[in-house]
Amino acid sequence: MTVMARDIAGEGIGRVPAELPKRWSPAPLSRQVDLYKPLFERSGMCMANLDPELRVRDANADFFRQFGRRSATVHGRRFQDFLHPSVESNLRRQLSRLVDGQRTSFGDRMVAMRPDGTVFTGELTGIAAHAPDGRVGAVVVVVRPETDDQRDARPPVDQAKILTDLDARILEGVAAGVSAVEMASRLYLSRQGVEYHVSTMFRKLGVSNRPALVSKAYSMGILSVGCWPPRVLPEYVK
Numbered sequence: 001m002t003v004m005a006r007d008i009a010g011e012g013i014g015r016v017p018a019e020l021p022k023r024w025s026p027a028p029l030s031r032q033v034d035l036y037k038p039l040f041e042r043s044g045m046c047m048a049n050l051d052p053e054l055r056v057r058d059a060n061a062d063f064f065r066q067f068g069r070r071s072a073t074v075h076g077r078r079f080q081d082f083l084h085p086s087v088e089s090n091l092r093r094q095l096s097r098l099v100d101g102q103r104t105s106f107g108d109r110m111v112a113m114r115p116d117g118t119v120f121t122g123e124l125t126g127i128a129a130h131a132p133d134g135r136v137g138a139v140v141v142v143v144r145p146e147t148d149d150q151r152d153a154r155p156p157v158d159q160a161k162i163l164t165d166l167d168a169r170i171l172e173g174v175a176a177g178v179s180a181v182e183m184a185s186r187l188y189l190s191r192q193g194v195e196y197h198v199s200t201m202f203r204k205l206g207v208s209n210r211p212a213l214v215s216k217a218y219s220m221g222i223l224s225v226g227c228w229p230p231r232v233l234p235e236y237v238k
Contacts, residue, residue, distance in 0.1 A: 046143040052099050052136060054079050054092070066145055068114035079141060084111035084119055086175050086218060086230065090211045091124065098128040098139050109215035110143065121146045121219035146219060161238045162204050163222070168232035170197045175214045175223055175230035 046063035048056050056074050064071060067082055080092045087110055097103045110124040122145040131137035163171065166187065173183040180194045187194070202208060205216045217223045217232075224231045 046145070048074075048079065048141050050079055050095070050139040050141060052138070054095055054099070054139065057138070063143070066120065066143070067112060068116065068118075073115075082112050084113050084218065085228065086214045086223070087111050087211060089177065095126050095139060095141070098126050099136050101128070101136060104128050109212050111215050111218045112143070117225070119218065119225050121215060161236060163201070163232065163237050165237055167197055167201055168237050170194060171201060171213070171217060171223070171232055172230045174198065174210050175217065176228075 046060065046066050048059040048063050051057055055076055055078055059071070059074055064074065067074070069082075079095070080088050083091055087108075091108060091110060094103075094106050094108060098106070105125065105127045107123060107125045109121065111119055111121050113119050122143050125142045125144075127140045127142070128136045129138040129140055169187060170183060173186075178186075180191050180198075183189070184191045184194050198210070198213070201213055205213060205220070207213050207216050214223070214230075218225065222232055222236045224233055
């Protein structure tokens with residue numbers, strides 16, 4: 001995801017690159033965070049400011065609306081608490097890398113859960129904001145929710161039998177965090193056989209990595225929501 005932002009010098013609109021320059025930190029931390037706030041008001045995108053422990057300091061109105069939560073139930077909570085278990089570990093790891101200074105930004109797919117058990121998918125961008133001493137003092141997260149048009153683009157059920165029974169078992173294992181070696185043992189396959197089926201599902205769902213595969217499967221309704229361990233719905237199996 002590419003985020004549009006006004007540069008710090010105030011000279012106009014520019015693109016925040018996939019990796020922000022290391023020197024992007026001369027302004028006070030509060031000013032850096034405040035630069036982002038006006039960009040997302042009335043944009044439909046959700047923005048939250050996290051402390052180095054990844055707890056929510058503040059968020060915009062779209063965040064509360066999209067996540068189905070009130071400010072009192074968001075402030076002070078860990079951002080990963082709002083994520084679906086299928087993506088929580090991966091996104092928490094990437095956010096921690098921002099805090100540790102290993103990266104300055106990242107973008108990835110996400111699945112979030114509302115208090116009523118419903119989910120929504122979208123693209124998440126995380127950006128590190130530096131304190132005057134050079135340390136990361138905050139993380140800005142921006143979520144672009146999946147649109148109604150994107151949801152309407154899902155294939156009809158009678159055209160959605162895109163997985164074999166073996167694909168389904170492997171997808172469930174990937175979503176549960178089971179290693180390829182363990183899945184190979186359970187399914188009487190070689191590790192290469194498991195990887196072959198995973199690669200086949202990458203092509204079928206149009207993704208390039210395991211987190212995106214799981215997110216896409218949830219967004220298409222292939223994986224049942226609110227079910228653990230993950231389960232592929234039978235209508236998607238040939």
